[in-house]
Amino acid sequence: MPQAEPGLLILGGTTEGYALAAALVGAAGLRVVSSLAGRTANPRLPAGACRIGGFGGPEGLAAYLRESRIAAVVDATHPFASQMGWNAAAACAATGTSLLRLERPAWQPGPGDHWHVVADWTEAAEIVGRIARHALLALGRQEIGAFAPLDHVRFLIRMVDPPDPMPRFAQAELLLARGPFTEDAEYALLRDRRIDTIVCKNSGGSATDGKLAAARRLGIPVVMRRRPARPDTPHAATVAEAVAWVRGALGSIAA
Numbered sequence: 001m002p003q004a005e006p007g008l009l010i011l012g013g014t015t016e017g018y019a020l021a022a023a024l025v026g027a028a029g030l031r032v033v034s035s036l037a038g039r040t041a042n043p044r045l046p047a048g049a050c051r052i053g054g055f056g057g058p059e060g061l062a063a064y065l066r067e068s069r070i071a072a073v074v075d076a077t078h079p080f081a082s083q084m085g086w087n088a089a090a091a092c093a094a095t096g097t098s099l100l101r102l103e104r105p106a107w108q109p110g111p112g113d114h115w116h117v118v119a120d121w122t123e124a125a126e127i128v129g130r131i132a133r134h135a136l137l138a139l140g141r142q143e144i145g146a147f148a149p150l151d152h153v154r155f156l157i158r159m160v161d162p163p164d165p166m167p168r169f170a171q172a173e174l175l176l177a178r179g180p181f182t183e184d185a186e187y188a189l190l191r192d193r194r195i196d197t198i199v200c201k202n203s204g205g206s207a208t209d210g211k212l213a214a215a216r217r218l219g220i221p222v223v224m225r226r227r228p229a230r231p232d233t234p235h236a237a238t239v240a241e242a243v244a245w246v247r248g249a250l251g252s253i254a255a
């Protein structure tokens with residue numbers, strides 16, 4: 001198929017990635033392609049074209065950028081997707097493609113918060129083993145293994161898809177749920193289940209910050225994993241900023 005229009009590749013799988021695709025699909029003179037890693041069964045599909053699955057490292061991504069005549073890339077992957085941003089930076093440098101990082105701001109602790117900020121799940125498990133009797137793990141399915149050896153702690157494990165296989169926990173209950181979660185619902189969950197510690201990662205955004213406000217109200221500590229390091233690239237904090245960057249980067253798009 002001829003691909004006369006400049007292509008924009010959105011590395012997605014996030015709320016921001018979907019919103020950016022929806023905002024730009026249909027813009028005159030622009031071809032929008034979103035890419036999903038393919039981790040989730042039955043993923044929600046973005047507006048416009050979509051491809052699913054890894055590219056095969058930075059070299060594979062560089063080859064894709066050339067073949068598909070991609071002029072700009074927006075890395076809108078999740079703040080805890082630790083590899084894709086580095087691959088995008090390398091591939092864009094190798095092909096002379098413009099690159100923007102779209103990332104929602106991290107949550108910041110405020111008055112009344114009791115956060116233990118950790119670098120990885122091993123450090124988190126060490127703290128949970130010391131302070132928790134009934135912990136909420138608000139994590140992804142590949143992130144709970146470090147907590148399984150803590151036989152003396154009960155866990156309420158909340159995630160979107162069940163882990164396969166489920167690590168062997170002495171005391172654990174699985175709660176399958178997809179956000180957004182309101183502060184009041186989170187408050188009721190923490191209070192009714194007598195949760196005394198929350199474990200989560202600093203995803204940012206408003207869809208899942210209700211648990212932090214609820215923890216503040218209840219005086220519950222939060223073991224918060226900090227975000228992984230990212231390459232130094234131009235950055236947008238909002239979809240609107242990213243739209244403006246795309247319009248500037250691909251000057252042929254109608255304003």
Ligand SMILES: NC(=O)c1ccc[n+]([C@@H]2O[C@H](COP(=O)([O-])OP(=O)(O)OC[C@H]3O[C@@H](n4cnc5c(N)ncnc54)[C@H](OP(=O)(O)O)[C@@H]3O)[C@@H](O)[C@H]2O)c1
Pocket residue numbers: 010011012013014035036037039052053054055056057058060061076077078080081082083084085087140
């Ligand atoms: N990690 C999280 O907490 C989290 C939460 C919500 C959503 N997500 C989404 O899930 C995806 C995978 O997360 P991850 O933590 O495994 O990422 P990652 O560690 O950064 O990426 C690992 C590998 O997955 C492939 N990949 C990642 N994102 C891709 C995309 N948008 N399109 C095509 N291939 C992609 C790449 O494979 P190749 O090297 O073969 O190209 C990459 O090297 C990300 O797109 C992210 O936005 C992640």
